[in-house]
Amino acid sequence: MFTKETYVSRRNRLKKQVGSGLIVLLGNEQSSMNYKDNWYHFRQDSTFLYFFGIDRAGLVAVIDVEANAEVIFGEELTPDDIVWMGPQKSIREQASEIGVGLTKPLATLDSYFQHALAKKREIHFLPPYRPENLLKLSSWLQTAPASIKSMASVPLIKAVVAQRSIKTPEEVAEIEKGINTTVEMQIAAATLARAGMTEAELAGQLQSIAIKGGGNLAFPTILTVNGQILHNHYSPTVLQEGQLVLVDCGAASATHYSGDLTRTFPVSSSFSAKQKEMYAVMMTAYEQAVAMLKPGVKYKDVHLQACTQLAEGLKHLGLMKGDAQEAVAQGAHALFFPCGLGHMLGLDTHDMEDLGEEYVGYAEDQTKSTQFGLKSLRLARALEPGFVLTVEPGLYFNPDLIELWSAEKVHADFINYEQVAGYKDFGGIRIEEDFLITPEGSRVLGNPLPRNMEEFRQFAR
Incomplete structure (x- = not known):
């Protein structure tokens, strides 16, 4: 209290x-x-x-x-x-x-x-x-x-x-308690993950850390080698060499303020060449999004810039083609990023969304899109000092969605389906950090947690 x-x-x-x-x-x-x-x-x-x-x-x-x-x-x-x-x-x-x-x-x-x-x-x-x-x-x-x-x-x-x-300094301090426990959970996940153990075994270790931190889980942990499914919770699935593990977890402080962080790492000791390429595309989008965070900037514009950068990266790898901005305008990138870039964070992981996204995430002069992918953007309004929010770009290769779009030639002018077919077994990757909007810009909240893929793996090991 x-x-x-x-x-x-x-x-x-x-x-x-x-x-x-x-x-x-x-x-x-x-x-x-x-x-x-x-x-x-x-x-x-x-x-x-x-x-x-x-x-x-x-x-x-x-x-x-x-x-x-x-x-x-x-x-x-x-x-x-x-x-x-x-x-x-x-x-x-x-x-x-x-x-x-x-x-x-x-x-x-x-x-x-x-x-x-x-x-x-x-x-x-x-x-x-x-x-x-x-x-x-x-x-x-x-x-x-x-x-x-x-x-x-x-x-x-x-x-x-x-x-x-608008989070007060005392609220931010509570949020950081939750984030710092979440940092411990992420480090434990990467440290303990081994081929032969199950997702559930690993997730159980993380919940014990959340409870030990004085609170509990802020939401059911997403821990999966099937990261292409956005909210795929842990299961008896056994981790295998070469797979990517996506861990999206959060601890709540004793006063219920939440942390929410995501890291993706390989079960094996290093990333494959293909995994490194995708991680680099994702990280460039993350960095461009973070650079835009400041008061007055509409988060929808941050989202669209991140989407454009993802499309540019995929174009460079041969999976997309044509003009990246136009591809995003038409929603072609949503085959790989069918969700929003982030959400408000506080007492709720998706803060205040029980009150209605149209009031929490959108200004009165903004209308929520009906376009696949963009319709899932929870936060679009102009940022203000005191906002706490997540930034979480990702790339998801859902084989069922790929087959559906490919059969119907959806956005064929922008998607190279022959190349995409070779990524049906890739899974998904995501990174997520929590930010406070300050009068000058933004600051990342919580104790340091490496973002670089090799750094994170070595740090955890």
Whole structure:
């Protein structure tokens, strides 16, 4: 948790931005795995954490803007709870620590809403992503569940995004804790990887490092020799000599701020000539993208520049042809890079995306593309000091996609399918770093982790 003053200041700013009505922020519930009392690891809602900081299940916070009043609703522990969980701070004690003086039983919330509805008060809430919270809102607002998401408050969404997008120095420090643990995870992956072990064995080692770091995984680890599949998680697949291992992992700090780093390395002691060529193409795109990071630059332009550089590199290797900029404009490069260059990072690995990409990653005058590849760009808006984001170019040779496009002669003016056919078994490569946008430009966050392919392998060994 941060200081009481931090949370009070955040809520005061939120009240000013929203202006009127009731602001309702729902915490998360425990979620059962396979029977009621066997729970998944609890994860509090990030916006609730941002404004109230209490990492406890079953809470709802209501801010009355006009009355300048704040209430936390929840049920205190029973003797049975204490037997199973041990002594815990009361909700009243926890509320006092973050500057909230009033708590009430959760059971009284229904009548609270009825009173507000009778007075025709405006009720602001965020789009629910958990079904239990959707059903709660449906009951409290006396509205069908199917209508709830469309009733989410745009003024509240915009106010939350405006605050959470700009990371304070204390937030950056927490993010770097997560990144530094993630650096340890990446080093361990490259150090421990051996032919004959499974992806799952290696991924298990990484999770232990995340837990040892004081938090846990920020997201399920992507660790695979099939890097051509963008979000391919670890499996019983056995590592073999000559394969590339793509490791995209992140640790969360104890306060849930996330790190997110990717490295790709060979199972064997060195890269093959073909792997070196592709790595060099990817790294040039990465370097050009990083050089563009500064306030005022649209991240969409950074993405397109990286795509153009990837196309230029592939053209040099004979896999693409024609004008690289035109190839990118038409989306031909997406055969090899069918995703976006990066995303915001913070309390969520894809920060605030539960609020809607159109509010988080795009300005009001920007429209998200429907083009294959470009439609997956999560962040397009102009960069501002205080943004924390990822830069993660890659090259992916998905044999199924290659066969489909080749059969239909998609973008045949820009793609040399005869040459591409020789890369169907290549897999995928990616590098990813986390950056803070500063008034002067940007800085990479966290402890050093080599980017050069040979350097990284030797460093880890």
